[in-house]
Amino acid sequence: MQIPAPLPPPAQAAPSARLGHATPSRLWPEEGYRRAPYWVYTDADIYALEQQRIFRGRAWHYVGLEVEVPEPGTFKTTFIGETPVVLARAEDGSLRGVVNRCAHRGNLICREPFGKASKLYCIYHAWSYTLSGDLSHAAFSQGLRGEGGLPADFDKAKHGLRKLRVDTLCGLVFASFHENIEPLTDWLGEVTPGIRRLLNRPLKVLGYDTQRIHANWKTYHENPRDSYHANILHTFYGTFGLSRQSQESAMTLDGSGRHVYFYTKAGTEKKSSDYESTTSQLRSHNEQMKLEDPSILRWRDEFGDGISVQILNAYPSFVLHQIANSLATRQLIPRGVRQCDLVWTYLGFADDNEATTRARLNQTNLAGSAGLISVEDAAVCEMMQRAFADGEDGASFIEMGGKTLESGGSSKLSERAIRNFWNVYRQDMGL
Ligand SMILES: [Fe+2]
Known part of the structure; x- marks a missing residue:
């Protein structure tokens, strides 16, 4: 084997100094993982260090x-x-x-x-x-x-x-540069059941596409960790009831804080819920909107547990989704500090009949690179990158659900999974 020994613990010097570039030192805001400084999405030295410490480092x-x-x-x-x-x-x-x-x-x-x-x-x-x-x-x-x-x-x-x-x-293949990393199921820990629930029999690939997103890869990595935005940004989730904050839902983080999955059960909200009083504040909630052909929203409870949406995000670059009957993996590939590719692989099961396959393909128009839900995620990432500008000023505020790695619990109305991401990221990067 020609794999080099793991890197020594990071030095205290700023990353730009460690990489030998004459750029200013970087200091993380004192609030820690409750903030993400915008230079982390724009700095070329940070990007180079990520390749070494995260992508060629200790991760699957x-x-x-x-x-x-x-x-x-x-x-x-x-x-x-x-x-x-x-x-x-x-x-x-x-x-x-x-x-x-x-x-x-x-x-x-x-x-x-x-x-x-x-x-x-x-x-x-x-x-x-x-x-x-x-x-x-x-x-x-x-x-x-x-x-x-x-x-x-x-x-x-x-x-x-x-x-x-x-x-x-379950048919997914992961690889690692790290010789001594733990087995994959240990690495995934508590999110493993979210994979087993979905990929419970032999798979069939229905198709691919690759989406170039003009934003730093981390803007996209944060997005599926963030269920707070789901029915705020996405008209098709809230208006048509596929996923609302008021519905039965939960979040599971693995013990390390690296990986997360959420689920929501459509049709479980109580009519008197507070959600009704907050919908008027949501631009995305549009009761006037009706579909001439509602087939895109039709879904079958194929796993028998009532879950209409399950989004699973494994650090640092993998997403597995069930959105209605759409199943897909998303692989995040950084392409320089200001762009990334998202490779979508649309899935079904080997034993699907033709009607099921057609239904899954139809829903790629909901949850796919140009899907009526998913297209908004990439758009927001690109708008964030534009607003960061050169990244020399400001930091994001990540306190929904509380200030700690535990606060927010299993609630979907929380940025707990994002705080945990930045905590792990800082450890891996030595920042
Ligand atoms: Fe989203």
């Missing part, structure tokens, strides 16, 4: 589905942070993750989103690797007519692709 990152690499030789390419990676099914049927970068001169090896191959072959100098990432051949390694060639002490075993740890849960 979603890279795909087992069903996307169903048989030996199949592979997909994706990213962990900015690093290109390959997820492959090896000859023995095991799942393997490697960095998509030739050990010779750093060239990209796999260029297709998906493929099938007996080996991973670099077009530059024909170095080729097994599906597990071991170097099997280097062109002209013995030279030609006694000239050239690699040194006599060249050891193929020392020049494989960089290997990642891989682990799975």
Whole structure:
């Protein structure tokens, strides 16, 4: 294995100093995780440090589905942070993750989103690797007519692709750069039941799209942790009753504060609830709005527990949703300090009939990159980034539900999960 030892504990110096750049030192507001200074979304040094400490650090990152690499030789390419990676099914049927970068001169090896191959072959100098990432051949390694060639002490075993740890849960595949990270289900902790509830049988991919969001990745990461905004921003949640604060709902955080999921049960509100008196303050609540074709809102309680919406967010870059009968994973890929990609994979189950598949696809117009709900999340992230400007002034205020990591409890009317995110983020970043 060529994975380096874990990083030493962060030094006390400001990140810009640690990275050797001559930019001003950064001081986090004294309120701690109740504030997020806007420079954290705009500073290029912070962004570079995130790649090292979070994306190549001690974390599990979603890279795909087992069903996307169903048989030996199949592979997909994706990213962990900015690093290109390959997820492959090896000859023995095991799942393997490697960095998509030739050990010779750093060239990209796999260029297709998906493929099938007996080996991973670099077009530059024909170095080729097994599906597990071991170097099997280097062109002209013995030279030609006694000239050239690699040194006599060249050891193929020392020049494989960089290997990642891989682990799975319910058909989801995660990978990590960190050699000693705990097993995936331990990492996910108390949110694991939220995954098991949803992905309870073999999956089928219905389609993909990738959405470029012109905002720092953390604006999007915060969004599905924040159920406070759900029926305030989204007309389709509140007006049509798919998810309202007044309905039966709860939030579960894992013990570390990294991961969270929420659920809401449509149709469970009491008519006399306080919600009725607050709807007039919500721009998004529009009782005049009616749909000519309400089929997009129709949903079937397929899991038999009355939950109409469940949003699960695993630190730092994975979302799994059930919104009515729409199921999808969302993979967050940073693309520089001011933009990110959100890769949507729309899911069904292998045993779905055609009507169910059509219903799920129909609801990608509700919960998808251009969905009537989800499009508003990306729009808000982009507006936030515009308002941060250069990030040199101000910080967000994160005290809904209280001031501590515990306050807010399991209420959805709370920013507890966001406070916990910044707490973990600061630890990982040494900020
Ligand atoms: Fe939202």
